[in-house]
Amino acid sequence: MSLDERNLPDHTTHTLYADVIVPRHIAKAFTYAVPPALAQTLTIGQRVLVPFGRTMLEGAVISLSHQPPTSIAAAYIKEIRSLADGTDDPDLSSTRLTLSRAIAEYYVAPWGQCLRLVLSKTPAKRASPTRYMITDQGRSALASGSCPDHLRQILDRIARLSRGVLASTLLKPRDRTSRKAVTALQQLSWVVATTSPVIKTAAPKRSVKPVAQQDDRGERADQALLADMPSDPDPLWTTRVADCLRSNQARKIVLCAPWEHRVSRLTRAIEQAHAVGKSVIILAGEIARAAWLGRLVSTLTDLPVTVIPATSVSDGMKYAQGATPSVIVGTRSAVFTPLPSIGLIWMDREEDPAFKEPQEPRYHAREVAWMRAQGEGALVVLASAHPSLESAFDSNAETHVLPPEPTRRPAIELVDLSYEPGGTLFSRKLVAAMQESMERKAGILLFLNRKGYATTLVCRDCGWMPRCPSCAVTLAYSREAGHLSCRYCGQADILPQSCPLCKAARFSSVGDGTERVELDARRLFPAAKIARLDGSGLHRAAAAHDLWEGVRSGTWDILIGTQALFQREPLPRRGLVGILQADSGLHVPDFRAAERTYQLLDEAVSVARPASEGGLVVLQTRLPSHHAVQAILSADPRRFYDEELAARRLLNYPPFCHLAALSVSGKDRQELETAATRWKGRLEGSLDGEESLTVLGPVPTMGKSLKGHHRYQILVKGTDRARLCRLIQESVESLESAYRKGQIKFTVDIDPVDMG
Secondary structure (H helix, E strand, O other), rough: OOOOOOOOOOOOOOOOOEEEOOOOOOOOOEEEEEHHHHHHOOOEEEEEEEEOOOEEEEEEEEEOOOOOOOOOOOHHEOOOOOOOOOOOOOOOHHHHHHHHHHHHHOOOOOOHHHHHHHHOOOOOOOOOOEEEEEEEEHHHHHHHOOOOHHHHHHHHHHOOOOOEEEHHOOOOOOOOOHHHHHHHHHHHHOOOEOOOOOOOOOOOOOOOEEHOOOOOOOOOHHHHOOOOOOOOOOHHHHHHHHHHHHHHOOOEEEEEEHHHHHHHHHHHHHHHHHHHHOEEEEOOOHHHHHHHHHHHHHHHHHEEEEEOOOHHHHHHHHHHOOOOOOOOOHHHHHHOOOOOEEEEEEHHHHEEEEEEEOOOOOHHHHHHHHHHHHHOEEEEEEEOOOHHHHHOOOOOOOEEEEEOOHHOOEEEEEEHHOOOOOOOOOHHHHHHHHHHHEEEEEEEEEOOOOOOHHHHHHHHOOOOEEOOOOOOOOOEEEEOOOEOOOOOOOOOOOOOOOOOOOOOEEEEOOOOOHHHHHHHHHHHHHOOOOOEEHHHHOOOOHHHHHHHHHHHHHHOOEEEOOOHHHHHOOOOOOOEEEOOOOOEEEEEEEOOOOHHHHHHHHHHHHOOOOOHHHOOOEEOOOHHHHHHHHHHHHHHHHHHHHHHHHHHHHHHOOOEEEEEEEEEEEOOHHHHHHHHHHHHHHHHHHHOOOOOOOEEEEEEEEOOOOOEEEEEEEEEOOOOOOHHHHHHHHHHHHHHHHOOOOOOOEEEEEEOOOOO
């Protein structure tokens, strides 16, 4: 349905009908009659209050017509109640409506769900200050027993509190009994309504604040980091950004550079956008990193910067909708912030999986940023020290590469764990280096990314891992079932008796984590101050704050952590970085395993001081010849990207195709398997002999079911994204109509990120 307004005759002579999208899990629009009072002023994009079942919902008008729908009699068409009041943005621009529909089509999600992304929330209504107080006559009625039974409970409740009861507490919506009782008590003069000056209010809701108003606990740490930043702007970068901003056309740049150079170019780009009256959106994967970026940008540009929490985009509207250009910093949802004349959308560490929304609609902020830039003629910058393969080889983007300075690289020593005793976490070389660093008080970082990978088998002698011959991902090892299986295509295999490469019969399951690292480190260095930073230790805000304050101030002699170490601001440089199992991430049954491993290894190496200052990295691995490890050792990113790209091309994985992860979930395992098989058959039956789509599965997902629910997964590969999404959309609509609502859930994830 087009978003363009139709040619309308005189509003006063015909009934006007509006198609309205409501923010629910619904793809279609609903037709409402426009009341005469609104017929002259209602326009496309306005937010209206409409009856929807037994409730009232806010929706957005997407089209207007004098022609009633043919599928329903005009007498049964409900009328729009009114315009929506109290919203921060009562009108939706056509670009934002178009954006919501583009997201719905790209990610095969109901348009109503996607509408929620671009709508600001209506501020909660403030509680009425009215209180009901008992009078002397009311107390006498209670004491004498003359109060009727149907009024006694309410009157007694009011009497128990000396300050009375708030009307909002006493009179709940749709509670007619309480309302009638209070009215009767007022008529008897047993209670009286009053406005009390003493009102107990709830704790204020967290909202966005300009960076200048936020605490500056990290100010000293930021000042130390600023010393590493280049002072002179890059003239080539400045010229290119200026050309893009002046063109008023969508442009995309992939910036591959260390963080200090990225921030330097970001601040210069912000100043250029501000100079031409354009606003800026800066996206970070985590709110803590967004806050750090906000502080840094505010300091370097001396411009007002607003940080938006992950779930409070609408709270920042009052900062975003001013007449002057704004600078907004936030997580993935900040990409939807309404701003005047957007000139730049900057994504820092664009490869961060946190940019992918895990709930429907499962959008990726990187793709949405490009959609929005195309609608508003803005520049998108995808910035990272190690861009994703999708960005690095994006045909729509130009690439700017600034490699790290050789003088800032640490020394790297390789330890082949094949020559160490089985189960070793700390090699002899690493222990010796740790002892030397402890004596120098140089600071030690031990990195092991235990979180997020599945258990598999590995040969303790040569590092061989069993892989699926079709999908080339590692086979997952199930101890209960006693076999190996592929999570993509479902192919199963028996446990090998010996390694097919070296013929050894020594296999280990991968499973050592940071908790064991901490225990061994405390045993080896009992006097050291040791801290562990991983997902389990950062859940509580107070504990996380204390840990990070210790990191900033250098309190800890030995810091142990996972990828959580790199999700905030850059860590202070350390004299020694120990990478305990550099190949641990390669055991994940995910085609992106090598890419993620390379990115994390590069992050860990960047924490070490330069070799000229005694910086050392001890890299332990059982796969020293792997291209991700070799690229780190040689400091040559092309060595990784070229080999990984060749493997992706051979196996037809992104960026050479689009993926769709389809899942069927419910309680009846047999019915789920039938539905999943039916889904696969419907997709394959729609191909008409073409081979542009590949359907793998269905396979049952491994792991424990949630509340008795089971899940089957199908993986679809396609080179034509539009056709892929269209076929999936048609198949979902057909299957959902064939099964009772709530019986089986069909889920679609276009371009999934977490495949392990």
